[in-house]
Amino acid sequence: MSLNETVPTVSPNALGLKVELGRDRPIRLDCGVELGPIQVAYQTYGSLNADKSNAILICHALTGDHYVADPHPITAKPGWWSELVGPGRVFDTDRYFLICSNVLGGCMGTTGPMDENQETGQPWGLDFPVITIGDMVKVQARLVDHLGIDQLFCVVGGSMGGMQVLKWAQTYPERVFSAIPIAAAARHSAQNIAFHEVGRQAIMADPDWCDGNYLKEGKRPHRGLAVARMAAHITYLSEPALHQKFGRNLQNRDTVTYGFDADFQVESYLRHQGSTFVDRFDANSYLYITRAMDYFDLAAENGGVLANAFRGTRTRFCVVSFTSDWLFPTSESRAVVHALNAVAANVSFVEIKSDKGHDAFLLDEPEFHATLTGFLDGAAAHRGLPRQTSGAGP
Amino acid sequence: MSLNETVPTVSPNALGLKVELGRDRPIRLDCGVELGPIQVAYQTYGSLNADKSNAILICHALTGDHYVADPHPITAKPGWWSELVGPGRVFDTDRYFLICSNVLGGCMGTTGPMDENQETGQPWGLDFPVITIGDMVKVQARLVDHLGIDQLFCVVGGSMGGMQVLKWAQTYPERVFSAIPIAAAARHSAQNIAFHEVGRQAIMADPDWCDGNYLKEGKRPHRGLAVARMAAHITYLSEPALHQKFGRNLQNRDTVTYGFDADFQVESYLRHQGSTFVDRFDANSYLYITRAMDYFDLAAENGGVLANAFRGTRTRFCVVSFTSDWLFPTSESRAVVHALNAVAANVSFVEIKSDKGHDAFLLDEPEFHATLTGFLDGAAAHRGLPRQTSGAGP
Structure with missing residues (x-):
């Protein structure tokens, strides 16, 4: 009995797709290393239309993956945005072609520290x-190239996914028709770096981490890793939510x-939360991905002025924050909006009233979902997408 | 060369005092255990006046101790409220007799899990x-008995110290002329329990914890313990303070x-912060004291109605909170004030504007210090304390 038979899914490829990228042309990382070839695990939903104008790239968060609307292969839980994906839903699979790939450094199929370093025949670990x-975005761009798509209709994501959205809009403005950074920031704050550092120190304090060589051992x-997850999990919720729930x-x-x-x-x-997390996530991946978030500072990468990141942009933006999110508070989204306004970008800004904290972007928040639908509808009209693409598939 | 000679101190007993309590009459703990005899380490500043009406009990916070205004014997750093103690200062040693004892379960001289269980000859550990x-307050009351003091002029403390203040006011209303709970709460919130649980799990995850028997081993x-401290330390600061500082x-x-x-x-x-903390603090003490805070719920202990804790009280209260304190936010102090108002208690409530977060009660906050001085002056007038007691000592 296959997974498809036991759990309903909207995807014809429930276990995901995989592609090797960068064999001939390695990817030059920001640290200077040339990396390639790399494996990229991804998932798609819906069908790409004839002029390849209906693709939405979904960017996942720190501990997310490309199982957006399929049962997770390890936990068997529904995908993290299952409620938003499907015919007639926010990300209407009759209309849009959705792509989501596991990020570089991840542990769900895309090359990361748990994979084999072909030069040594051993897991990469801290090497x-x-x-x-x-770098994550560069890899995604290669995947989009591979799929033959010049311009994405939309790039969307929450939390670290929202950081990727902003980086996409800055790096490839011509390739991003619209962008939805959700519960995100243009730079990681001191407090957030501090929480990540606690998590990393918890992992590194575990003797079973073996200086990063635990797989060999x-x-x-x-x-x-469980302690790291516990500390982080508190920051995903809100005090009122914890109070109400527990x-x-x-x-x-x-x-x-x-x-x-x-x-x-x-x-x-x-x-x-701690004990179930360790079954599905790699400790070194956690180190690398938190580090990538800490390093993110879009203003610093653009001469110290955030607006420089978006000068001349024609992308349509919808910036979303949640009132009770204290990890990526509304003030961070507002800074992005101010920068976009400073360059006369086309930007909507919606602060959703919610007591669910940072995790609100993953939860049932009707006003949030209505915001996404409304923005996508408007952008689709401007892009000239028909009201419905064929739902029948090829 | 003694510590007294190298570091200026206002105390004639810089290494602290010690007393054995409960040998004849063990202390009955809330868990049902009869504990005794126990050692209590404490410190005093100033002189007790003839009618023993000028004593202020200072209650320390989670990782504090009785070295209020003396250099810490391990770190050699100034005492945690050094700036507030001395002739003419907030806690005027020419006027008041200050007492502070290390809490039960602590690791700076008062009986706790690192001490020897006389029944086994081994450190208590998790036994x-x-x-x-x-229970902490019961032990303090025994110390106050030992010092021959019927009524304390004031009981004051921040954070967990403030919890003790509230418990004193509820348990021994006749013995507390005035009370100053600072940056505290009448119950530990779900989010705060969660942060404590992360710290405890970090300690227990360390193989060197040895199921609590590390001293034997x-x-x-x-x-x-360092990871626990790091996680907690973030909660003591504010996002703006971290942003400004780093x-x-x-x-x-x-x-x-x-x-x-x-x-x-x-x-x-x-x-x-993590690495220096482990030199001065015991991991099991950290478990026990965080647990005591988690368990604190003054309403639950009084029939579910916080006001019941204070019915009939004649104590004068000054409740203090700080605007940027997200660990013990103003709303928690306000709940205490509402309960006190409900029983027509004599209560002042001051929210101090500060960007220093929870730690503000330990830092240079002139408005806070002025508030303490003003309240103490008023209470002293009501108590009939002379403007100055003899500063010459016995």
């Missing part, structure tokens, strides 16, 4: 070059136990 | 009973290194 958001730094409720008991078991539901929940 | 804020879980500034370099060294100053700072 893998340190990557940037820009047949070990996994599960304890450190408050000080006890876990299957009437009174505290005067011990260090998970007395409180919030403790049990966090421990669960 | 130490789980304690509460109420001659080990110390320094890596786990922003994205690099550490002694012009460009990022494309590696996992501390490229950013904020990383270096956090690592320093």
Whole structure:
């Protein structure tokens, strides 16, 4: 019985697609290393139209992957934006051709530190070059080349995905008809770097990390990675959401136990978040991807002036933030909007009222979804996309 | 050469005082265990007046101790409220008699999990009973008995110290003439429990923790404790303070290194916070004291209604919060004030404008210090304390 039969999916390729890129022409990373060939795992939904004008690139977040609307091959949970993908949905698969690839440095099929370094025959580990958001985007651009697409109708993503959206719009303005950075920022803040550093130190403090060589040693730094995830997970929620969801409720008991078991539901929940994460994520990937986010500073990359990143742009932007997001607060989105306004870009800015914190972009937020639909409809009209592309496929 | 000679101090007993309590009458803890005898390490400043009406009990925070205004015996850094203690200062040692004791479960001289369990001859480790804020306060009350003081002129403290202040006011209303809970709350929030749980899991994930028996094994879980401290430290600051202090500034370099060294100053700072903390703090004490804070819920302890905790009180309260404190936000202080108002208590409420986050109560905040002085002056007048007690001492 295949996965397709057990769990409904909108994709004909539920286990994902894979392509090798950069064999003849390695990818020059920001750190100076030439990397190639690399494997890129990706997924598509819907059909590319005849003039290749209906492609939407979805960029995933730190611990996301390309299983946007398919069951995750390890956890079997629905894809992270399942609710948004399908016929008649926000990302209407009758109308748009959706692409999402696992980021460079990831651990779900795209080349990253857990893969074999062909020069040594061993897993890369910490010999893998340190990557940037820009490097992730360069690889995605190669994939888009491979698919024969000149211009993306839209690039969209939340959190680190939103950083990629901004980097796309800066690097390839002609290739991005519209862009939706969600719950993102043009630079990682000191507080966010600090939280990432805690996570990295937790991983590196785990003796099973083995200086990054755990795969060679047949070990996994599960304890450190779980602590990293727990710390990060708090930042994805909001205090009101935690209060509403758990408050000080006890876990299957009437009174505290005067011990260090998970007395409180919030403790049990966090421990669960930590312990399930380690089954699906690679510790070194976590180090590399958090580092890429820390390094992201679009103003610094453009002469210290964020507006320079977008000078002359013709891309249509929709910037989205959430009121209770304290990891990527509205002020960060507003800075992006100000920069876009400074260069007279076409930009909408929507702050969604939500108590769900940073994670709101992954959750059921009707106003958010309506915002996406409305913006995409408008952009599609400007792009001259027909109201419905054939849903029948080739 | 004694410490007194090398570092100026206002105290005649710079290495602290110690007393054994509860030998004849053990202390009944909230968990049901009878504990005793216990050692209590404490410090005093100034002189107790003839009618013993000028004593102020200072309650320290999670990782604080009784070295309020003396150099710390391990770090040699000035005491945590040095600036506030001395002749003519906020806590005027010419006028008041200050007492501060290391909390039960601590690691600076008061009985805690690193001390010897006299029944086994081994360090307590996790056999130490789980304690509460109420238990800490019971021990302090025994110390106050020992000093022959019926009523404290004031009980004051920040953060966990503020929790103790509230517990004092509830448990011994007749013994507390005035009370100043600062940057505190009447219950630990879900988000705060979550951050504590991350810290505990980081400690417990360190193999050198040895299921709590590291002292027997001659080990110390320094890596786990450092990670716990790093995570907690972020919560003590504010995003604006981190941004102002560090922003994205690099550490002694012009460009990022494309590696996992501390490229950013904020990383270096956090690592320093973690690594210096382990020299002065015991990992099991960290588990026990964070647990005590998590358990604190003054409303739950009083029939579910916070106001019940203070019904009939004649204590004069001054509740203080800081605008940028997101660990114990003003809303928590306001809940205390509402409860006090509901029972017509004598209460002042001051929210201090500060960008220093939770740590503001330990830092140079003139408006905060003026608030303390003003409230203490007023309370002293009501208590009939002379404007100046003899500064000459006995």
